[in-house]
Amino acid sequence: IESKDDANILDLLNDYHHADIAEILEETDINNATYVIKLLDSEKTSEVLMELDEDTREKILDTLSAKEIAEEIGELDTDDAVDMISELSDDRQLLVINHIEDQEHAQHIKDLLRYDDNIAGSLMAKELVKVNENWTVTRCVKEMRAQAEEVTRVHSIYVVDDNQKLIGRLSLKDLLIASPRAHISEVYIPKVDYVYDSEDVEEVANIMQKYDLEAIPVVDKNHILLGRITIDDIVDVIREEAEKDYQLAAGITRDVEADDSIWKLTIARLPWLLIGMFGGLGAASIINSFSGAMGDYIILLSFVPLIQATAGNVGVQSSAIVVQGLANNTMDSNLFRQLFKEFTLGLVNGLAIALIALCVTHFAFGTPYKVSITIGLALIAVIVMAALIGTFIPIILDKRGIDPAVATGPFITTSNDVFGILIYFVIAKAMLGF
Amino acid sequence: IESKDDANILDLLNDYHHADIAEILEETDINNATYVIKLLDSEKTSEVLMELDEDTREKILDTLSAKEIAEEIGELDTDDAVDMISELSDDRQLLVINHIEDQEHAQHIKDLLRYDDNIAGSLMAKELVKVNENWTVTRCVKEMRAQAEEVTRVHSIYVVDDNQKLIGRLSLKDLLIASPRAHISEVYIPKVDYVYDSEDVEEVANIMQKYDLEAIPVVDKNHILLGRITIDDIVDVIREEAEKDYQLAAGITRDVEADDSIWKLTIARLPWLLIGMFGGLGAASIINSFSGAMGDYIILLSFVPLIQATAGNVGVQSSAIVVQGLANNTMDSNLFRQLFKEFTLGLVNGLAIALIALCVTHFAFGTPYKVSITIGLALIAVIVMAALIGTFIPIILDKRGIDPAVATGPFITTSNDVFGILIYFVIAKAMLGF
Incomplete structure (x- = not known):
């Protein structure tokens, strides 16, 4: 099938989830995989790239130009974008970031790249829905619609004051029930769990599990809202931690897999x-x-x-x-x-x-x-x-x-x-x- | 503090999250813990009980009457209720279920108790938001508000046909944008991931991780919507699986902890x-x-x-x-x-x-x-x-x-x-x- 019938391949792959496409590509050789990647539209490609295992992704990224990578990264949420970009060499990282069209997105990625691997900041995504305490419910719903376009999944709506300090949260449920003219300051919940950007990721995992949270806002030391961490990233942390312990118990220094060299x-x-x-x-x-x-x-x-x-x-x-x-x-x-x-x-x-x-x-x-x-x-x-x-x-x-x-x-x-x-x-x- | 000043204790505990209260109770002796449990209102008690470790919970449940337990269980979501009730002896299970006031809740719990530990049905909660394809958006929003009262967290809205068969899903985002007069059948997404109630729980964990899902609907073999599984239950499955492997590697048959006898x-x-x-x-x-x-x-x-x-x-x-x-x-x-x-x-x-x-x-x-x-x-x-x-x-x-x-x-x-x-x-x- 891999021999040039583009329309057919696209037809075939369009019905698949990107995680399944990634699995298929890992089985085929690199040239074919790269060929298919270039064929798919960039929204789909970026998702597929994220699902590939690191080795395959690295090989495919090597064959793409900085501009092509920048296009893929433009489609990803900031946390995934940072994961992908951090695998490139420092020089290439700069090149790719300079090619990203959306200046704000590029700036967010630069901010996130600064965090070390093992602190909360590194798991954080900049995409979230936040509202000001002084807005009315009506304005809030309008702003939320605009913001929600960018956010894959809305978990909680975070409430900030004029200085961008996190002061509480708002649930979609409450918003459905509230009177349209009420101010957010009258309906928000002032109790909100949060973590600092410098918190250890394992500690974040413990907090989210203990309180059964599906997303948690991240603030800096002045309580300015920076981003949020979602449970799917935490699932990865838990799994990696368990694997690391298991490998150490078996006498293997961390981070190898059965298909490594x-x-x-x-x-x-x-x-x-x-x-x-x-x-x-x-x-x-x-x-x-x-x-x-x-x-x-x-x-x-x-x-x-x-x-x-x-x-x-x-x-x-x-x-x-x-x-x-x-x-x-x-x-x-x-x-x-x-x-x-x-x-x-x-x-x-x-x-x-x-x-x-x-x-x-x-x-x-x-x-x-x-x-x-x-x-x-x-x-x-x-x-x-x-x-x-x-x-x-x-x-x-x-x-x-x-x-x-x-x-x-x-x-x-x-x-x-x-x-x-x-x-x-x-x-x-x-x-x-x- | 534990010596009878009820109002003070309540004041003190009211500010704590139930997971924190559970931690405090595990440190104190059983008599004091039971005393505090009886003091708290039943919504809070039920949450605290869920967070306790099994041994402590068992001891406290032993001191409560079937009617008291039924009250606690009435406050819990069906999946948590089943977890708690399944720790009791068979006779006591029946007694407790007969004491539950809400007949529907009792019937749901009975349904869920039938599932084996290692299949999807055992992780499922009956609480979910579902809408009929023939409803208008306006009716849908109204019905959802009523349903949402019962559901702790709305992840997805599931769309069923007149026979209760799962045919798709609806996102809150789409609902915010849709015209109020449109029918659900015009706006729903017909592609929806689901699992059968008889699926192995590890397989469910794999599917939810692979596709980054935060909730997945569960259907029977005729595709009738039965319930949903949320990511927090899956996090527990992943952690338990990892612990089991680790203990086996260390030469320990599963399911012991450092504080066991x-x-x-x-x-x-x-x-x-x-x-x-x-x-x-x-x-x-x-x-x-x-x-x-x-x-x-x-x-x-x-x-x-x-x-x-x-x-x-x-x-x-x-x-x-x-x-x-x-x-x-x-x-x-x-x-x-x-x-x-x-x-x-x-x-x-x-x-x-x-x-x-x-x-x-x-x-x-x-x-x-x-x-x-x-x-x-x-x-x-x-x-x-x-x-x-x-x-x-x-x-x-x-x-x-x-x-x-x-x-x-x-x-x-x-x-x-x-x-x-x-x-x-x-x-x-x-x-x-x-």
Whole structure:
């Protein structure tokens, strides 16, 4: 179909939602995708471009001129426009902005480009419906109609005073009911949630979720209304945050996907493997220093993997619970109470595991009972230790303002491996007296 | 403050948002919380109850009579009402429903209670604004005002035919602009996204995210409009899904939180520790069967933790990437291409790790070069194997309709541990000839 029958292609694609077109384009090769993009009218193109994944979008943008990109960006809401433009090089960003026809739109984009990625300002769109407290309902409806043309979805109407300070909000419902001659100052709701442009995006996500908001106005430190953040941007923040935590727990530095290049994937994964490797080498030297004197008890070495696997698993479990508890605020804020709980939990799990391991090694493997008891005791000690370390480290990191998610995964596994093996041999030495 | 000065407490709490009141109540003891709940008027109480965490809510509901609960539920939207009522025992559910004064509301709740937890119907609210295609714009505005009283937030106006079949939607914006005498059939938008009540909730979340929807109508198999799902419920689905995956990766069966009881936490964690334990015992018997013939090469045992840690880390990394890729649809759907990529990636990472380990063991530990080379080769083989297993298993599980997230965490770590140690000794035997 891709061979030049333009009218047909357009006919075919016109019925599709832009998210679906984006999906189709990702499957085809870049030349065809660019061809189709140039064919579509620019309102549709801009929407399709926004839905493409970053890699494909980058490739297509490379083939377009600054003027063509400026046309697409002119069609987008400011928040989406900024997302797209920020992927270009600095020089090209300037070129594209200079080509945008609507001066106000260009200025808004320049304003938004200044914000860092992780603060509220970066998620904000300049498009919103705002009314002055001194207007009448009739004037308000008229102005709103004009403003609503530019705004994809009206959530709330924000009320400002003469200095553009945010003083309240107005719901469409209230406006439907109010008398046409009333002044806005008589009907608006003075209670309005808002965030500052410098607020952390995760905090914004928490606020919007807690109060079930679908849009929230953004103000500067003088309470001047700057823009608004909508729930769809927050959904992305929540998802990205969850993915980041998940990847850290799995030992992958953030921001890679299954279809990234081998080089990018190596950079994300190798550092964690190195941590694990040095941990393994540390464990090797511990084993070496004990095994010389071990004599008949060389069988102890066979159970090193058991100790290690248990220590690693318990550590990851404890730290994951703490990391999630910290993220959700569902955790007891008292460090000692939390540690005591993990201690008890470790003791319960440890006793269960130790008992089973003791029976299996003694009766199935024929290990001498003294060695089996040593293994059991070591398992209890190691599980309790791993649970405590797994709880302690993320809480401490969080108190120091470091993302506790880095403490999960290979980092906690490795330190627990090494400590666990050390504890095992110390207990064995004491019990068996070698 | 909690000692009987009712007027003061009410004054104090009236200024707070219900989410904040819920947070305060969770901190105080149950008796005080119940006391405060009974003090507040029922509109506010019902909102506060919805925001409480499940455990606290359950305890408070236990102290209320069926009639009191019915009053609270009468104030809630149907979707929230169903969430709350479904936590009660079956007998109590009936009692409470019989006490609800508004018969229609009670019938809606009964309808919604029939849906399973994981299908679209369970997230649906019956409250929505719908208009008939044959109405005029004037009549429509009048009817909407009456309907809007009941609906917390109007997202879209749904258009139905005389048989209550969903045929399109109407935006508030269009309605503001339309001539008062026009018929709805002339101004409505016939293209409308919808889901069936039997659709999987994750699929609903995907559709709403893909098309950036803030509400979606739900229809039955005959396209009769049943209700709508709003984005705030979907945000919860996304967050829960992410948490579930994260906990599975960490070896915790779903649905526990840091403040749960020790017994609940043990149930969630012990099974995974048992998997790890049996893996460890398996590894022990492999080591036993080789170590007898090992003679001078007993030093090989020291490096078992190194092999094991590396195999575990690589396996978790690979499986996490695949699990996320499957969830996001960002992954190459061709199994062999994906496996080949992981193979190459494993080779690159393996060579790097092996080279470092070879140098460290030979020069720093003084291991004979033959043993160091054995360790290096084993590391490469183990990394490649772990990467392939970590990729293969989740893809296979996904193809068979099993949630691939179960394959991450202890499950993959344990199988890679055991295979890794086996490969290590097989290579060592071949290289060193014992």
